[in-house]
Amino acid sequence: MALDSLRGDREFRKVRAHGVAVRDPLFTLRITEYRPRHGETWRPRAIIGIVISKKTLKRAVDRNRARRRVREALRTLPGGLPPCRAILLPNPAVLTADFAQVQGALGRALARAPGRVKARGGNSGSVRPVPDPVTPDSSPAGGTP
Template sequence: MQPISSAVPSPTVRKVALVSLRGDREFRKVRSHGQVIRTRFFQLRVTDYRPRYGEVWRPRAIIGIVVPKKTLKRAVDRNRARRRVHEALRTLPGLPPCRAILSPAALVLDAPFAELQAALGKALGSFDPKAKAGNRSGPGQAGAGKTGGTRAGTRPVKGAQ
């Protein structure tokens, strides 16, 4: 009979404390300034780590996992997807210091765990904190003032030429 060993994690897998992104304000900041990385398993919106006002500088990964009802209808599936992604992030060695929002796709439920973990590692590794997010102006905002023409179905304003 083999002696029962204590539950000690293997030395190759380093456990990383994973902090959750909390509060509407933090989510809005990441959504507005984040760099988008898309894979077939998830969409990741990442910004660099900056401490909040008055907070001590402790670089760490602060990640919010959001699974909308539109992606997965059943709460059981949403929770399972969230748990799988959280565990893949937790066991991933060497998370970069960042703030991120991760939205898993339905494929996360059926994907092999190693493949999901590899995709997360590759996506977080490709994040460049120096790169700026793209131009966020919506349709009709960029150049619509002085140089924009008339749109279909609208009349020109009197005296404007």
């Protein structure tokens, strides 16, 4: 599957607002399901923006090297990329970790993509059964003796 980049502030804001954060010691991934851009035909693919701030890595050489390592790990991921939109925020540990570790961590994080995992615990949008309302006649504690 092709790896495209997020374009424009609007797309980044949408992923930040609606995405699910997946944290790892190597990076933070904010991921949401794939939806086509306005006026675009339905062509499921991974659209990922890689953001590394100067606060995270001071030197431009390190930021660029981290970006290249992460992009290559995503491109050569064994299971492929799920259709999604994501923002990837690498940590400085990406520079010292083995390439296989980076790929494994990215694979595990992307496996939790909203389009792939639906039966997850927690507040994943599942509907809980609503108890039947208690009528005054069937109340065991109150009522007439």
